Amino acid sequence: MLDAIGAEAAPFTVEELCAAVPGVGRATVFRTVRLLQELDVVCRLPLEDGSVRYQLSAGDHHHHLICSNCGRVSEFNDPALDRLIQENAHDAGFRLDGHSLELYGRCADCAPHPQAPSPPAAERGRRA
Numbered sequence: 718m719l720d721a722i723g724a725e726a727a728p729f730t731v732e733e734l735c736a737a738v739p740g741v742g743r744a745t746v747f748r749t750v751r752l753l754q755e756l757d758v759v760c761r762l763p764l765e766d767g768s769v770r771y772q773l774s775a776g777d778h779h780h781h782l783i784c785s786n787c788g789r790v791s792e793f794n795d796p797a798l799d800r801l802i803q804e805n806a807h808d809a810g811f812r813l814d815g816h817s818l819e820l821y822g823r824c825a826d827c828a829p830h831p832q833a834p835s836p837p838a839a840e841r842g843r844r845a
């Protein structure tokens with residue numbers, strides 16, 4: 718089954734994985750994916766439409782940028798953000814076991830016009 722997961726170039730669904738390993742029972746596929754997820758071998762990608770896909774993980778804890786146009790998934794890691802999440806949980810008296818973070822939008826290739834930051838108003842005033 719690991720071969721099948723490694724062969725998937727794009728994020729896959731458990732259904733697709735089941736189809737790729739016909740000899741393996743559905744329950745076993747689900748259990749294996751869950752185990753691999755706990756081991757940080759694959760990561761879980763909840764999509765905006767409510768479906769869930771998986772892909773091979775970079776290994777360490779990270780967050781996802783998911784393009785809603787082409788489906789590309791980029792990974793990023795920000796220790797400062799993680800600290801902030803932990804602080805928020807702590808302040809709420811919440812015992813945090815883990816978190817996942819998905820950002821939805823358009824990737825650099827799909828965003829039609831990357832927004833250039835407009836100059837501050839004071840700057841414009843001085844030039845006029």
Ligand SMILES: [Zn+2]
Pocket residue numbers: 760761773774775779780781792
């Ligand atoms: Zn990931």
Ligand SMILES: [Zn+2]
Pocket residue numbers: 784785786787788789823824825826827
């Ligand atoms: Zn895209």
Ligand SMILES: [Zn+2]
Pocket residue numbers: 778779780798799816818
């Ligand atoms: Zn994090």
